[in-house]
Amino acid sequence: MSIVTAKGLTKDYGHLRAVDNIAFEIKKGECFGFLGPNGAGKTTVMKIIHCFMPPTSGDVRVFDMDVIESPGEIKSRIGVMPQDDNLDPDLTVFGNLIVYARYFDIPKKVSSNLAIELLEFVELKEKTDVNIRNLSGGMKRRLLLARALINNPELLILDEPTVGLDPHSRHSVWEKLNNLKSKNVTLILTTHYMEEAEKICDRVAIMDSGRIVVIDSPERLMEMHGGNLEAVYLKLTGRTLEA
Numbered sequence: 001m002s003i004v005t006a007k008g009l010t011k012d013y014g015h016l017r018a019v020d021n022i023a024f025e026i027k028k029g030e031c032f033g034f035l036g037p038n039g040a041g042k043t044t045v046m047k048i049i050h051c052f053m054p055p056t057s058g059d060v061r062v063f064d065m066d067v068i069e070s071p072g073e074i075k076s077r078i079g080v081m082p083q084d085d086n087l088d089p090d091l092t093v094f095g096n097l098i099v100y101a102r103y104f105d106i107p108k109k110v111s112s113n114l115a116i117e118l119l120e121f122v123e124l125k126e127k128t129d130v131n132i133r134n135l136s137g138g139m140k141r142r143l144l145l146a147r148a149l150i151n152n153p154e155l156l157i158l159d160e161p162t163v164g165l166d167p168h169s170r171h172s173v174w175e176k177l178n179n180l181k182s183k184n185v186t187l188i189l190t191t192h193y194m195e196e197a198e199k200i201c202d203r204v205a206i207m208d209s210g211r212i213v214v215i216d217s218p219e220r221l222m223e224m225h226g227g228n229l230e231a232v233y234l235k236l237t238g239r240t241l242e243a
């Protein structure tokens, strides 16, 4: 069963074509990665999938609903971890979760319990009443993950989930994502870390300048082209993944 399908997807920002006629299909329960350097168009694709902005042209369906026709229904069933930290700096860790839960009309009593559960899941329980200004980068990423899970989403969109994190924090996020995968949550992520793609993605779309060069499992790509994903990327695009 497909969770997301895109055909002929194009996005222009004025004269700049950020996403250029791409197609992909993401199946239920898989972890699908968009791999490419800065500027490849990954965030733009994520924003279109979670109905933050419409495509310039093409068809994008999520849960078999059109992103332009049914944004409300789609948004209620997905969780989004954005590339940039947009937590509310005036609230505590707990407060950030409770306020976010209001967007989904989750009653206060329910959201309080959910928040406690989620903070346990991301190992931030002892930070419950801390102002988010006092969190490390890794803790903020984990809080953004908890926030993305507040509506119990079937599909989780993660834009550079471990960007800027040290190896320990990165592994901790991967562990949470693998845990969600085992619960049959579909994951879509973007990354320019090949290790991340190799470790947690079932399939990756290799992106270069708004286009998808190839879609396959990391294992098959490495087998077909020899070397690790970095070498595959260089071979297929003539570029390195470094931003």
Ligand SMILES: Nc1ncnc2c1ncn2[C@@H]1O[C@H](COP(=O)(O)OP(=O)(O)O)[C@@H](O)[C@H]1O
Binding pocket: 013, 016, 018, 036, 037, 038, 039, 040, 041, 042, 043, 044, 045
């Ligand atoms: N709101 C915007 N207005 C104009 N150009 C944008 C906007 N957002 C992204 N871009 C441009 O579109 C291209 C793709 O950006 P983006 O989707 O953020 O790529 P990635 O996430 O792979 O780094 C880049 O050239 C970027 O500068």
Ligand SMILES: [Mg+2]
Binding pocket: 042, 043, 044, 083, 159, 160, 190
């Ligand atoms: Mg991006």
